[in-house]
Amino acid sequence: xxxxxxxxxxxxxxxxxxxxxxxxxxxxxxxxxxxxxxxxxxxxxxxxxxxxxxxxxxxxxxxxxxxxxxxxxxxxxxxxxxxxxxxxxxxxxxxxxxxxxxxxxxxxxxxxxxxxxxxxxxxxxxxxxxxxxxxxxxxxxxxxxxxxxxxxxxxxxxxxxxxxxxxxxxxxxxxxxxxxxxxxxxxxxxxxxxxxxxxxxxxxxxxxxxxxxxxxxxxxxxxxxxxxxxxxxxxxxxxxxxxxxxxxxxxxxxxxxxxxxxxxxxxxxxxxxxxxxxxxxxxxxxxxxxxxxxxxxxxxxxxxxxxxxxxxxxxxxxxxxxxxx
Amino acid sequence: xxxxxxxxxxxxxxxxxxxxxxxxxxxxxxxxxxxxxxxxxxxxxxxxxxxxxxxxxxxxxxxxxxxxxxxxxxxxxxxxxxxxxxxxxxxxxxxxxxxxxxxxxxxxxxxxxxxxxxxxxxxxxxxxxxxxxxxxxxxxxxxxxxxxxxxxxxxxxxxxxxxxxxxxxxxxxxxxxxxxxxxxxxxxxxxxxxxxxxxxxxxxxxxxxxxxxxxxxxxxxxxxxxxxxxxxxxxxxxxxxxxxxxxxxxxxxxxxxxxxxxxxxx
Numbered sequence: 001x002x003x004x005x006x007x008x009x010x011x012x013x014x015x016x017x018x019x020x021x022x023x024x025x026x027x028x029x030x031x032x033x034x035x036x037x038x039x040x041x042x043x044x045x046x047x048x049x050x051x052x053x054x055x056x057x058x059x060x061x062x063x064x065x066x067x068x069x070x071x072x073x074x075x076x077x078x079x080x081x082x083x084x085x086x087x088x089x090x091x092x093x094x095x096x097x098x099x100x101x102x103x104x105x106x107x108x109x110x111x112x113x114x115x116x117x118x119x120x121x122x123x124x125x126x127x128x129x130x131x132x133x134x135x136x137x138x139x140x141x142x143x144x145x146x147x148x149x150x151x152x153x154x155x156x157x158x159x160x161x162x163x164x165x166x167x168x169x170x171x172x173x174x175x176x177x178x179x180x181x182x183x184x185x186x187x188x189x190x191x192x193x194x195x196x197x198x199x200x201x202x203x204x205x206x207x208x209x210x211x212x213x214x215x216x217x218x219x220x221x222x223x224x225x226x227x228x229x230x231x232x233x234x235x236x237x238x239x240x241x242x243x244x245x246x247x248x249x250x251x252x253x254x255x256x257x258x259x260x261x262x263x264x265x266x267x268x269x270x271x272x273x274x275x276x277x278x279x280x281x282x283x284x285x286x287x288x289x290x291x292x293x294x295x296x297x298x299x300x301x302x303x304x305x306x307x308x309x310x311x312x313x314x315x316x317x318x319x320x321x322x323x324x325x
Numbered sequence: 326x327x328x329x330x331x332x333x334x335x336x337x338x339x340x341x342x343x344x345x346x347x348x349x350x351x352x353x354x355x356x357x358x359x360x361x362x363x364x365x366x367x368x369x370x371x372x373x374x375x376x377x378x379x380x381x382x383x384x385x386x387x388x389x390x391x392x393x394x395x396x397x398x399x400x401x402x403x404x405x406x407x408x409x410x411x412x413x414x415x416x417x418x419x420x421x422x423x424x425x426x427x428x429x430x431x432x433x434x435x436x437x438x439x440x441x442x443x444x445x446x447x448x449x450x451x452x453x454x455x456x457x458x459x460x461x462x463x464x465x466x467x468x469x470x471x472x473x474x475x476x477x478x479x480x481x482x483x484x485x486x487x488x489x490x491x492x493x494x495x496x497x498x499x500x501x502x503x504x505x506x507x508x509x510x511x512x513x514x515x516x517x518x519x520x521x522x523x524x525x526x527x528x529x530x531x532x533x534x535x536x537x538x539x540x541x542x543x544x545x546x547x548x549x550x551x552x553x554x555x556x557x558x559x560x561x562x563x564x565x566x567x568x569x570x571x572x573x574x575x576x577x578x579x580x581x582x583x584x585x586x587x588x589x590x591x
C-alpha cells in the first residue's frame with residue numbers, strides 16, 4: 001500500500017464533564033490517526049464515550065465540558081488544531097472540512113423547512129458569495145449524489161414527508177454539500193430497517209470512493225464495522241482498549257473486551273452466546289486499574305493495580321491489556 | 326408424544342384509518358395485519374421477524390387482546406380467546422404474559438420492585454398472604470438473576486439489563502404458559518442483550534414456556550426460535566423451521582432480509 005496522507009491526528013484527547021460527584025471523563029486519553037480516503041470504525045457500547053469523542057472533534061461538546069489534548073486537521077489552508085480553535089474557526093471548519101451525520105436525522109433536520117432549503121443553507125454558510133442559481137444547482141447536485149430519488153420534487157418536501165432512509169439521504173446530502181473531506185457518521189443506520197441500512201452503507205461506500213472521503217464511523221454493531229471500516233478502535237469506559245486492522249481485530253481480538261463482545265453478539269447461526277457478566281461501570285466509580293477488570297474472563301490480580309498501557313500486538317495492532325506479551 | 330396446539334390464530338385482520346397525507350379523512354384504510362393464520366405448539370418458540378411497519382406489533386397486541394381484530398379467530402388452550410369474558414377471560418389471561426421492548430417505559434417508576442413484580446399476584450391471586458407473595462417474589466427474582474436486596478428498590482436504581490430482568494420476573498410470577506416477547510433486547514447493548522437472550526433460553530426450559538418472540542433482528546430470532554415466520558406488509562410471507570427459513574429461504578423478501586444482515590466475520 002502506498003503511504004497515505006494523514007488528514008486527522010488526535011493525540012491524548014480527554015473530555016471532562018462536571019457532575020454533582022465531581023468531574024467525569026467520558027473520553028480519556030484517546031489517540032488515533034485518520035488517513036485520506038480511509039474509514040476508521042469506532043466501536044463501543046453505550047457510555048463508551050464514542051459519541052462524546054465525535055462531538056469534541058466537531059467543537060460541539062455540551063456546555064460546561066472541558067478538554068485537553070490535540071486534534072490536528074490537515075485542511076486546505078494548512079494544519080490546524082481543532083481543540084485550540086476559536087468558535088469562529090470551528091464554524092468555518094464544520095461543514096467545510098468536517099461534517100457529521102447522526103442516528104436520527106429528524107433531530108438534525110429543521111421540521112419546518114423544506115429539505116432543499118436546508119441543503120442550500122449548508123452551502124450558503126460557506127459560500128456567501130454564491131448566486132442563488134448556482135446554489136439551487138448545487139442543492140440538486142447534492143441530493144442526486146445522495147441518490148435521493150426524484151430530487152426536484154423531494155427538495156420541495158418537508159422532513160416528515162420522507163421515510164427514515166430518505167431523511168438519512170437528505171442529511172448525507174446536507175453534510176457533503178460544502179465539500180468536506182472528513183465525514184463523522186454517528187450510528188447513521190442504527191434506527192433504520194436492515195434492508196434500508198444496506199442501501200445507506202452502500203451509498204456511503206460509493207461516496208467515499210468517489211469523493212476520496214475519510215470516514216470516522218461510529219457504531220455499536222460489529223457486523224456493520226466489518227463491512228465499512230479499514231481499521232477499528234474499540235472503546236470502553238472512555239478509553240481506546242484495542243485498535244488495529246478491522247478483520248484482524250475481529251478475527252483475532254487481543255483485548256478480552258473485544259473478544260467478549262464477539263462472543264456475545266448474535267449471528268445468523270444459532271450458537272451459545274456467552275454474555276459479558278455485569279454492566280459498564282459508572283464513570284463516577286471506575287474500578288482501580290483496568291476498567292474492564294471486574295467483568296473480565298481472564299482477570300488476574302495485577303489487573304487491579306494500574307490502568308494498562310496500549311501494548312503492541314504487532315506494528316498495526318494494539319491492545320490495552322497486560323496479558324498482551 | 327403428540328404435540329398440543331397452545332395458541333391458534335385464524336385469518337386475523339386489523340386495519341386503521343389512514344391518518345396523514347392526501348388520503349386523510351377519505352375513509353381509506355391501511356391494512357396493518359392482513360389475514361394472518363398460524364398455530365403455536367406447546368413448548369416451542371415461534372419467532373416473528375419483520376421490518377418496521379410490517380404489522381408485527383399490531384399482531385402481538387391482538388394476541389394479547391390489547392386491541393381487538395376486525396375479523397378472525399384466536400384459540401388459546403382450545404378456548405375461544407376473543408369470545409372470553411369475565412372470570413373465564415381472567416383465567417386465560419394469567420396464562421399469557423408479555424415482555425416489552427422498553428424496560429424503562431414498562432415499569433412504574435414510583436413502585437418498588439417488590440410491588441411491580443407482585444402486582445399480577447395481587448390482581449389474579451388476591452387471597453395470597455403477604456408472606457407468600459414475598460416468598461414467590463424472591464423465588465422469581467432469583468430465577469431471573471436478581472438478589473433479594475432488590476425488593477425495596479426502585480426501577481431507576483437498576484441498569485437497562487436489570488430492568489429487563491425485572492420485567493421478565495413480573496411476566497413469569499403467575500407461571501404463564503405462553504410469553505410474548507416484543508423486541509426484548511433491541512434497547513440493550515450487545516453484551517447485556519446476550520445475558521437476556523441466554524436467560525430466556527434457560528427460563529423457557531425451567532418454566533416449560535411457550536414463546537412468541539417478535540423482533541426486527543434475524544440474528545436475535547436465530548438464537549431462540551424453533552420456527553420462524555417472516556412478516557411483510559401485514560402478511561406472513563414465509564413460515565418454516567428456523568433452519569429452513571434461515572438457511573434455505575424460499576421467499577424473495579426473506580432472501581433480501583438475510584442478505585442485508587451485516588455479518589461478523591467468523
